[in-house]
Amino acid sequence: MNRITTDSSNKCSTCVLGQFCLPVGLSNEDIDKVDTLVTEKIRLKKGDALYRQGEPLTAVYGIKFGTLKTEYALPDGREQITGFHLPGEMLGLDGIGDNHYQSNAIALEDSEACVVRFADFETLARQIPSLQQQFHRILSRELTQDQRHLLSLGSLRAEERLASFLLNLSDRLAARGYSPVEYHLRMSREEIGSYLGIQLETVSRLFSRFTDSGLIQIKQRHIKLVDMNGLLELAGKSSAIHCPHSA
Amino acid sequence: MNRITTDSSNKCSTCVLGQFCLPVGLSNEDIDKVDTLVTEKIRLKKGDALYRQGEPLTAVYGIKFGTLKTEYALPDGREQITGFHLPGEMLGLDGIGDNHYQSNAIALEDSEACVVRFADFETLARQIPSLQQQFHRILSRELTQDQRHLLSLGSLRAEERLASFLLNLSDRLAARGYSPVEYHLRMSREEIGSYLGIQLETVSRLFSRFTDSGLIQIKQRHIKLVDMNGLLELAGKSSAIHCPHSA
DNA sequence: CGAGCGTTTGAAATCGGTCAACAGCAGTGG
DNA sequence: CCACTGCTGTTGACCGATTTCAAACGCTCG
Numbered sequence: 001m002n003r004i005t006t007d008s009s010n011k012c013s014t015c016v017l018g019q020f021c022l023p024v025g026l027s028n029e030d031i032d033k034v035d036t037l038v039t040e041k042i043r044l045k046k047g048d049a050l051y052r053q054g055e056p057l058t059a060v061y062g063i064k065f066g067t068l069k070t071e072y073a074l075p076d077g078r079e080q081i082t083g084f085h086l087p088g089e090m091l092g093l094d095g096i097g098d099n100h101y102q103s104n105a106i107a108l109e110d111s112e113a114c115v116v117r118f119a120d121f122e123t124l125a126r127q128i129p130s131l132q133q134q135f136h137r138i139l140s141r142e143l144t145q146d147q148r149h150l151l152s153l154g155s156l157r158a159e160e161r162l163a164s165f166l167l168n169l170s171d172r173l174a175a176r177g178y179s180p181v182e183y184h185l186r187m188s189r190e191e192i193g194s195y196l197g198i199q200l201e202t203v204s205r206l207f208s209r210f211t212d213s214g215l216i217q218i219k220q221r222h223i224k225l226v227d228m229n230g231l232l233e234l235a236g237k238s239s240a241i242h243c244p245h246s247a
Numbered sequence: 248m249n250r251i252t253t254d255s256s257n258k259c260s261t262c263v264l265g266q267f268c269l270p271v272g273l274s275n276e277d278i279d280k281v282d283t284l285v286t287e288k289i290r291l292k293k294g295d296a297l298y299r300q301g302e303p304l305t306a307v308y309g310i311k312f313g314t315l316k317t318e319y320a321l322p323d324g325r326e327q328i329t330g331f332h333l334p335g336e337m338l339g340l341d342g343i344g345d346n347h348y349q350s351n352a353i354a355l356e357d358s359e360a361c362v363v364r365f366a367d368f369e370t371l372a373r374q375i376p377s378l379q380q381q382f383h384r385i386l387s388r389e390l391t392q393d394q395r396h397l398l399s400l401g402s403l404r405a406e407e408r409l410a411s412f413l414l415n416l417s418d419r420l421a422a423r424g425y426s427p428v429e430y431h432l433r434m435s436r437e438e439i440g441s442y443l444g445i446q447l448e449t450v451s452r453l454f455s456r457f458t459d460s461g462l463i464q465i466k467q468r469h470i471k472l473v474d475m476n477g478l479l480e481l482a483g484k485s486s487a488i489h490c491p492h493s494a
Numbered sequence: 495c496g497a498g499c500g501t502t503t504g505a506a507a508t509c510g511g512t513c514a515a516c517a518g519c520a521g522t523g524g
Numbered sequence: 525c526c527a528c529t530g531c532t533g534t535t536g537a538c539c540g541a542t543t544t545c546a547a548a549c550g551c552t553c554g
Contacts, residue, residue, distance in 0.1 A: 103394065513539095523529105
């Protein structure tokens, strides 16, 4: 991981991710102020940590590009992946509570994160109401996302969990301009399993089953959602656990 | 449920829950300002909803006394309880993201909640840095709490989940001045099961097993934690999923 | 006192986990 | 260019924790 200073071509004011990230709803003038806050970026290679459990919080982060996972590790070796994070999403928010990050954030591919120095950010948020509001919305949606995840782990069967996971990814990628039906899984079967509270073998078996049922095609980590309605019926026989999210 | 106007004897400035709620870290002068914001309370009878999924958000709430649960309902009838909430904790935060509450908040016993009109709150938070900071901390801790819950549902066995649930309650009650070893469960076996992602029969069986092992004594919903260390070992063979929380 | 939950307990069924073998592909170095 | 090695993913067989189904009990509240 290495820190780089943001050059002028690389500011929030020109970032296409503005619609997902902090600048939502800000005037150009206000975005310029945010630019003064975000003067640094961190480049991560696959496997690098953006931050680790226990480190003091100095900043929160916006993902510029790439994919990260956040995970909790238990002393006995087990670990739980609590989220996969795409460009425009914010990371490090769980560290605000006691000024130390609560989880590890690890890059699943080469990635880059914008550094938002948190103390400065709070000051600026007091001056720009819509920045403050957007930050509250982001935190709140993070809560909603986690609660949907809880619903998945607590109430759905393995099959349903995997289907809604695939649809959730699909939606989030689509919102970012990627194909909703065909994409690359940046995470291993084991990581998917951890996220969904099932074993990697079960993930693999389900992928095979979904393929046999004509729901998906999958080759390595390249997946194609063939029968969206079928997946929807599996996942959300119930509700749209996968749908809204980052606005 | 009925709304009542806060009388002067019932303000944040005199509330013993200040140490858990919004006023943490505020000067007396600033707390007075918060008082002007919280002019109303809602009294709930057991079973009443403080808010329901889909209702527009107008306020967030601080629990004055009582116990609430928050739950997600799936169209097919299944539901997931995402949290049990004690005095001093804030509710409704998941509604900030899109201005509509995402879950139902239901009283498990007669309870009372302080109404924090959200728009006014954001305005005041811009004027009082430590209020803003405390709000961020509360949101962030809520995230941490949910992530611990995810860890529980995703990585622990039924036995471990129940043990850490009991210890988590114990800690939170202790922080509020109640006995950490003996308390009243406000929720049914079914609600515990929903929260932990297991069936009510499993909860019941585990209580019996814990009793036989000399870990607890339980009569109806009155529970006594006899062997804390034993429970700790079960729950947190791994880590202290139950420990920190609301500061 | 009776109705109706909520809870306990047992027995049978099952989903998913565990263990194990193997296949596929990627990277390394001869 | 081709073994060699290691990691990731697939598949099978068996096992077991938890669920499901069912029956009975005992509070609690009208």
